[in-house]
Amino acid sequence: MKNLLRLHTSLKEEIEIALNAQVKMEAEASHKYQAMASWLEQNGYEHSANYLYRQADEERAHSLKIFRYINEMGGSAITPAVGEVTLDFTSFRSVFEAALQSEIAVTHAINRIVGKCRQVDDYATESFMMWFVNEQREEERNARRALELCDLIEETGTGKYTLDKEIAKISAEEE
Amino acid sequence: MHAQSYQTELYKNERGVTWQCDLTNTIVIDFEPFRIRLRLPDFNTFRRKVNGIDIRAMLFDLSDAADYQVLEAPKAQSAYRLTLCELIQLRDLLNGTRFALELSSLLHETLGEIVITD
Ligand SMILES: [Fe+2]
Numbered sequence: 071m072k073n074l075l076r077l078h079t080s081l082k083e084e085i086e087i088a089l090n091a092q093v094k095m096e097a098e099a100s101h102k103y104q105a106m107a108s109w110l111e112q113n114g115y116e117h118s119a120n121y122l123y124r125q126a127d128e129e130r131a132h133s134l135k136i137f138r139y140i141n142e143m144g145g146s147a148i149t150p151a152v153g154e155v156t157l158d159f160t161s162f163r164s165v166f167e168a169a170l171q172s173e174i175a176v177t178h179a180i181n182r183i184v185g186k187c188r189q190v191d192d193y194a195t196e197s198f199m200m201w202f203v204n205e206q207r208e209e210e211r212n213a214r215r216a217l218e219l220c221d222l223i224e225e226t227g228t229g230k231y232t233l234d235k236e237i238a239k240i241s242a243e244e245e
Numbered sequence: 246m247h248a249q250s251y252q253t254e255l256y257k258n259e260r261g262v263t264w265q266c267d268l269t270n271t272i273v274i275d276f277e278p279f280r281i282r283l284r285l286p287d288f289n290t291f292r293r294k295v296n297g298i299d300i301r302a303m304l305f306d307l308s309d310a311a312d313y314q315v316l317e318a319p320k321a322q323s324a325y326r327l328t329l330c331e332l333i334q335l336r337d338l339l340n341g342t343r344f345a346l347e348l349s350s351l352l353h354e355t356l357g358e359i360v361i362t363d
Contacts, residue, residue: 071253072265072267073350074285075285075347075349076354079285083343144286146286146289
């Protein structure tokens with residue numbers, strides 16, 4: 071009797087399920103960033119809106135990266151259903167607080183997948199996920215830096231304008 | 246055990262039976278009124294679909310339409326009307342089959358890739 075499962079995929083079912091859940095989470099993160107960017111745009115923060123629109127694109131790329139990995143490994147990637155995102159922010163700062171919260175949740179999820187990989191000896195997926203571990207370190211740092219700038223620059227008068235421009239520089243700083 | 250040695254029974258319940266066919270690397274599902282042969286990815290999709298049907302909602306829905314579930318069997322190009330009871334049996338058959346596949350895979354890994362006979 072052949073090992074039919076192994077012939078088709080090296081992904082254990084629980085890993086495949088966890089990866090598909092992550093595909094969905096990254097897609098949701100993309101939607102959240104888009105909603106945040108929209109609020110910023112509507113409130114005149116053009117530069118930081120652009121920054122978050124780029125973040126939305128990045129999250130979408132993360133989702134796709136995992137999606138294609140699942141298929142590459144012989145699993146079945148599931149196109150996620152992502153619901154409507156309605157985010158209403160009370161201030162510029164609250165946008166970036168939400169961004170940090172979201173990134174922290176993603177980091178936890180990524181770490182849980184790595185833990186699962188070790189449990190079932192799936193070192194290929196662990197190695198694939200390490201890219202995301204490093205990515206999250208950066209994402210969290212950027213989100214914290216944005217909040218730091220909010221503390222440094224007062225959100226009144228021309229401060230708003232400076233803040234908008236400074237935050238847009240964050241992603242340029244990382245390169 | 247099936248008569249032909251390249252077919253191994255995976256799981257059986259009152260309603261149906263499944264085999265693994267080593268000649269074609271497929272899973273054969275015999276479940277009245279259909280008999281289908283699926284590749285593993287199609288089997289997985291089918292099982293997901295059947296597991297995704299909300300049986301609780303069917304139970305509490307009093308309309309006549311909720312007494313049956315129309316299910317398209319993949320590759321068979323036909324749809325079947327399954328009663329709630331049949332649906333539960335099909336679900337059991339598919340999940341039992343998946344368990345048998347996993348068990349077989351685990352044995353292969355534990356014992357090394359030696360030939361496992363029945
Ligand atoms: Fe991400």
